Amino acid sequence: MKLNDYLENVARDVDLLIRRHFADTPDQLSRASAHLLLAGGKRLRPSVLLLSADAIRKGSSFDLLPAALSVELTHTFTLIHDDIMDEDTERRGVPTVHTAWDEPTAILAGDVLYARAFEFLSIAPAPDQARIRAVSLLARTCAQICEGQHMDMSFEKRDDVTEPEYMEMVQKKTGSLFAASAAIGAILAGGKPTQVDALYQFGLLCGIAFQIQDDIIDITSVAERTGKDRGSDIREEKQTLIAIKAREKVLDLTPYQRALSDTEADELVALLTRSGVLDEVREIASRMVASGSKTLGILPPSPERDLLLEMGQFFIKRGH
């Protein structure tokens, strides 16, 4: 099976499950909780969870779909709360929850999904011991995501963030949930501790690379493909790996800290390319995926393991 087909299958099944559990509710809180969930998304974390389980069992793990939904619910609750904190008005082409309703409802809508994530995970069709380990891991992960978001916010007031600080932030904010998704899939599928650890490490490294690629896409991709205005990270003076590397090279990005036309953004990309910033950043992401992929050597060869490896590559090759 091709990765694209696999991802589309999972997205379709996750969407069905979401509609079954979250659509057609009359009350406002449930509708607010469902709003962003129903607005689509690539469902990458559920795919990582299911593929990891598949790779352990060497077979289809679609019985773990509700557990896979739980990591998507976790992701979505963090998006709803982050959008309040960042005062963002739009996401996935729809108004953010606090914009469509109000802040109190958005806080609660996130809190409801938070609860549902643990509910779905706790009823996974797996031995009790596996389920409790999975729950425990999800709980630790949620705390890490909060720490990562807090670091990210604290970076806004600074212009001297270092690469290790950036890495710690991204590891917690983005890497940890990809890591947990892979490890939870392995745990629920009955994986050995070494296999669970390997998949955790794979998810963590690929998750960090995923975020770095996001930073690259912000500058290189035209708005029509990404759904957000090009160069917004630069304009908002965000401490991305690109900004950090540019500062290391004493590159002056201030002329670009404003709304950019596509021609101007192309100029910026040319500047970052000439100075070697983009290559260095791409190289870091690429090395992380390579290192994550290596950890999967511990798993028996299988089409699912190959799909996971392909997914790692997809994370750093995607253009939106």
Added chain:
Amino acid sequence: MKLNDYLENVARDVDLLIRRHFADTPDQLSRASAHLLLAGGKRLRPSVLLLSADAIRKGSSFDLLPAALSVELTHTFTLIHDDIMDEDTERRGVPTVHTAWDEPTAILAGDVLYARAFEFLSIAPAPDQARIRAVSLLARTCAQICEGQHMDMSFEKRDDVTEPEYMEMVQKKTGSLFAASAAIGAILAGGKPTQVDALYQFGLLCGIAFQIQDDIIDITSVAERTGKDRGSDIREEKQTLIAIKAREKVLDLTPYQRALSDTEADELVALLTRSGVLDEVREIASRMVASGSKTLGILPPSPERDLLLEMGQFFIKRGH
């Protein structure tokens, strides 16, 4: 042992555990998470959990202290988020988290405690099956608390809330966590399903009565005892059971919808007493505790069961 001594013992132990896990942290997010936790509180929910476990096992369950902490963490996370929604500036004699820090930090501080609640519960010293049942119940409970808070907020725009609507709101917002505390104690102590159900029911009914008593205290107790200004529910036109019963009797409370002196508040209490409102409300709370207490007949007699029954009485007799 006297109830007071028991409650003080639990509060002291919970406080120690809180200080061990949440105090002395350098970073702002951890400090924000610990802020309200460290400001004290009666730790009633942990006491209900431990007493319920004791009543099942007929012995001390202090090994379940981390699990007991998890319901206090749950309670505190809801307080932090509620304070943002209600724009409250003070609680337990200290500034609310979003006042002492800011809203984004308060949202995250609540989210961190939310995660820690599940973390502590998932490591309880109990069989895996019991732990996963407890986690599942806590997750369902968190969703209910959110629904209750949402109902409560939606009541603010209305002046026609009915008694059944009020009861549903209070059951979700306050009753469900007392219910879960009792049931989780029973589950972790190895209680039979009928015992778990009885303790859930006991916690639910006493929790509702607890909230009704809170509404009464708001009017009858002087500010020095409660730490909040007397009659604030009336001033804010909150749809409490008192307000609903007063409306049923076509009592006009508008003259009292403002800051009241103690003499004026006493006048209001006299009015509510003459018209029978206070007696009716007290009677409802009292009947709930009686009905909850009856369900405990299923448990073997023990000093701990007696303490639980005493606790139910305390919920509706306390003056602050």
